[in-house]
Amino acid sequence: MKVAVCVKQIPDPAVPGELDPSTNTLNRDDKLILDESDSFGVELALQLVEAAGGGSVTLVSMAPRSEVSGLRTALAMGADDAVLVSDDALAGTDALGTAKVLGAALGRVEPDLILAGVESSDGYTGTVPEQIAGVMGIASVTFAKKIEASDGMLSIQRQTDDGYDEVTCPMPALVSVTGGVVEPRYPSFKGIMAAKKKPVDQVGIADLGIDASAVGFAGSRQETVAVVDAEAREAGEIVIDEGEGFQRIADFLAELKVI
Amino acid sequence: MATPLRPRKESPRDFLATDGLLDDDEIMLRDTVRRYVADNILDHVGEWFDAGTFPIKEVAPAVGKLGLLGMHLEGYGCSGSSAMMYGLACMELEAGDSGLRSFVSVQGSLAMFPIWAYGSEEQKEEWLPPMAAGEAIGCFGLTEPDSGSDPSSMRTHAKQDPSGDWILNGAKMWITNGSVADVAVVWARTDEGVRGFVVPTDTPGFSAPEIHRKVSLRASVTSELILDNVRLPEAAVLPGVASLRGPLSCLNEARFGILFGAVGAGRACYEAALDYATTRIQFGGPIARFQLTQKKLVDFMVAVQKGTLTAYHLGRLKDQDMLSPAQVSFGKMTNVQMAIDVAREARSILGANGITTEYPVIRHMNNLESVYTYEGTNEIHTLVMGQAITGQNAFS
Numbered sequence: 001m002k003v004a005v006c007v008k009q010i011p012d013p014a015v016p017g018e019l020d021p022s023t024n025t026l027n028r029d030d031k032l033i034l035d036e037s038d039s040f041g042v043e044l045a046l047q048l049v050e051a052a053g054g055g056s057v058t059l060v061s062m063a064p065r066s067e068v069s070g071l072r073t074a075l076a077m078g079a080d081d082a083v084l085v086s087d088d089a090l091a092g093t094d095a096l097g098t099a100k101v102l103g104a105a106l107g108r109v110e111p112d113l114i115l116a117g118v119e120s121s122d123g124y125t126g127t128v129p130e131q132i133a134g135v136m137g138i139a140s141v142t143f144a145k146k147i148e149a150s151d152g153m154l155s156i157q158r159q160t161d162d163g164y165d166e167v168t169c170p171m172p173a174l175v176s177v178t179g180g181v182v183e184p185r186y187p188s189f190k191g192i193m194a195a196k197k198k199p200v201d202q203v204g205i206a207d208l209g210i211d212a213s214a215v216g217f218a219g220s221r222q223e224t225v226a227v228v229d230a231e232a233r234e235a236g237e238i239v240i241d242e243g244e245g246f247q248r249i250a251d252f253l254a255e256l257k258v259i
Numbered sequence: 260m261a262t263p264l265r266p267r268k269e270s271p272r273d274f275l276a277t278d279g280l281l282d283d284d285e286i287m288l289r290d291t292v293r294r295y296v297a298d299n300i301l302d303h304v305g306e307w308f309d310a311g312t313f314p315i316k317e318v319a320p321a322v323g324k325l326g327l328l329g330m331h332l333e334g335y336g337c338s339g340s341s342a343m344m345y346g347l348a349c350m351e352l353e354a355g356d357s358g359l360r361s362f363v364s365v366q367g368s369l370a371m372f373p374i375w376a377y378g379s380e381e382q383k384e385e386w387l388p389p390m391a392a393g394e395a396i397g398c399f400g401l402t403e404p405d406s407g408s409d410p411s412s413m414r415t416h417a418k419q420d421p422s423g424d425w426i427l428n429g430a431k432m433w434i435t436n437g438s439v440a441d442v443a444v445v446w447a448r449t450d451e452g453v454r455g456f457v458v459p460t461d462t463p464g465f466s467a468p469e470i471h472r473k474v475s476l477r478a479s480v481t482s483e484l485i486l487d488n489v490r491l492p493e494a495a496v497l498p499g500v501a502s503l504r505g506p507l508s509c510l511n512e513a514r515f516g517i518l519f520g521a522v523g524a525g526r527a528c529y530e531a532a533l534d535y536a537t538t539r540i541q542f543g544g545p546i547a548r549f550q551l552t553q554k555k556l557v558d559f560m561v562a563v564q565k566g567t568l569t570a571y572h573l574g575r576l577k578d579q580d581m582l583s584p585a586q587v588s589f590g591k592m593t594n595v596q597m598a599i600d601v602a603r604e605a606r607s608i609l610g611a612n613g614i615t616t617e618y619p620v621i622r623h624m625n626n627l628e629s630v631y632t633y634e635g636t637n638e639i640h641t642l643v644m645g646q647a648i649t650g651q652n653a654f655s
Binding site: 069072073076186187188189190192193195196 | 288324330338340344
């Protein structure tokens with residue numbers, strides 16, 4: 001079974017981020033790391049290949065400056081190889097442009113299954129996985145919490161507000177994975193050392209047959225026109241407990257329909 | 260391809276940007292161990308310390324899976340990492356708790372190392388793979404109730420009877436992992452000098468009562484080993500060494516881990532104090548704005564950064580096979596002293612909260628009292644360096 005996982009390399013969330021004031025885009029000049037929300041997809045992919053008794057896990061990523069740090073983390077977890085699209089022309093690419101680029105890169109991999117996080121932890125558009133499926137013309141299932149594969153078919157538990165749906169679909173398909181549904185393994189020492197030797201296929205947009213005018217700021221159909229601070233939270237209601245505080249708390253929770 | 264980094268503001272947690280002295284693999288390993296400790300240890304270790312327990316059966320396989328047990332040894336299921344990586348792992352483990360790092364040090368450097376360095380092929384095949392996986396636990400018996408800094412005064416002895424079997428008698432003290440070990444590497448006097456014995460702990464005559472009433476390293480198992488006519492086959496002796504050089508070389512390996520580990524404990528105390536000082540409000544603002552508090556925080560930061568640089572330098576020397584035992588003494592002595600000093604002063608920043616195990620500082624502070632003493636006391640390391648620079652031996 002051949003599984004591809006879309007992974008994003010993002011600025012370290014532990015370091016305060018900053019926006020480029022001229023473009024209102026996130027500054028990505030520093031070292032980038034594996035988006036934690038993608039580590040669930042990597043783990044699920046490794047488990048699926050193990051369950052299938054063989055196969056491979058290929059990472060697909062788009063990042064500036066040929067950044068591989070985040071890919072190395074996922075390779076150290078056990079992924080077999082990676083395709084990295086890096087091209088100066090990609091700066092400013094919007095969600096749809098990203099989907100076209102990743103779709104073209106995934107086309108070279110020809111996977112049975114493509115996994116992606118529901119959304120990235122830096123951009124949060126949450127549209128790229130389904131756009132990739134659209135670009136590639138394959139089935140898409142969102143919010144998976146469990147995936148099983150057999151005989152060319154996928155059985156997926158799809159997380160909902162009330163529980164989960166059971167969905168089946170033929171492969172190839174793209175499935176977005178809900179965060180926290182599996183416990184991503186830690187890279188072991190041996191995995192870290194092995195990761196150095198695993199192949200990373202570095203390609204530019206010309207290799208993918210994509211015209212520079214279709215991506216980057218030039219091809220972007222969306223523009224962040226302004227960034228404003230979030231409204232400060234209003235102060236909460238202070239209740240002086242005069243013996244009936246518990247009732248007020250109970251009423252409050254009942255109003256929220258949590259009890 | 261390396262990422263070009265732009266100059267940026269100093270990080271409170273790595274002021275001198277010492278991460279730049281590490282390569283990408285070292286950073287990934289370090290960050291992985293840091294994450295393991297954050298996910299699995301930090302939320303629980305205060306309770307383990309309170310209860311005087313350490314869940315070794317859960318921790319050992321997990322740490323084994325990460326490849327941290329005997330990690331700087333080659334072959335037999337061991338990782339074969341650089342000394343630097345072993346040090347970095349120790350630093351992160353001890354930022355969690357000195358007991359956790361002690362377990363890993365004892366397993367890898369004191370129990371696995373002598374089997375790896377001096378053992379027979381059969382001993383290596385039998386013990387090293389399960390020990391590297393954390394499925395078998397090891398301990399190391401050198402110190403005795405009346406023989407601490409002067410191991411040449413040990414009383415534990417072994418005699419070979421006419422059948423060729425060895426008969427061990429004696430007692431060992433302050434043995435980390437003793438009561439939970441599957442195998443003990445026990446050092447004993449023989450007619451041929453000090454020999455090491457690989458003792459399965461289910462051998463008749465071997466017992467390991469746990470030592471209680473500790474107020475330090477409470478999240479760690481410490482035991483006595485009692486050897487009462489323990490009969491071992493001839494194949495139980497470590498063939499490769501017949502002098503104190505054997506156990507002393509093990510201690511040298513373990514001390515190397517400690518000189519990194521202590522920096523982790525010091526850093527954890529500094530970071531706890533920094534977090535507390537920036538969020539604790541008194542007189543209408545964070546206490547971090549007071550000059551007295553800033554002085555303490557800066558002292559911690561400088562001390563931890565200097566300790567980090569010392570550790571990294573000694574790590575690089577070890578990987579070039581250029582590190583002497585006296586240089587290890589330098590690191591062990593100064594970095595443990597640094598960590599104790601930081602822990603004690605950091606405790607004062609946390610005020611009354613600092614005396615509880617809700618916060619990590621007093622736990623580290625108490626633990627470091629053990630670290631100060633074991634694996635060569637601060638005083639002994641001072642005299643080792645004293646001899647190195649003066650040529651005068653203070654021990655004789």
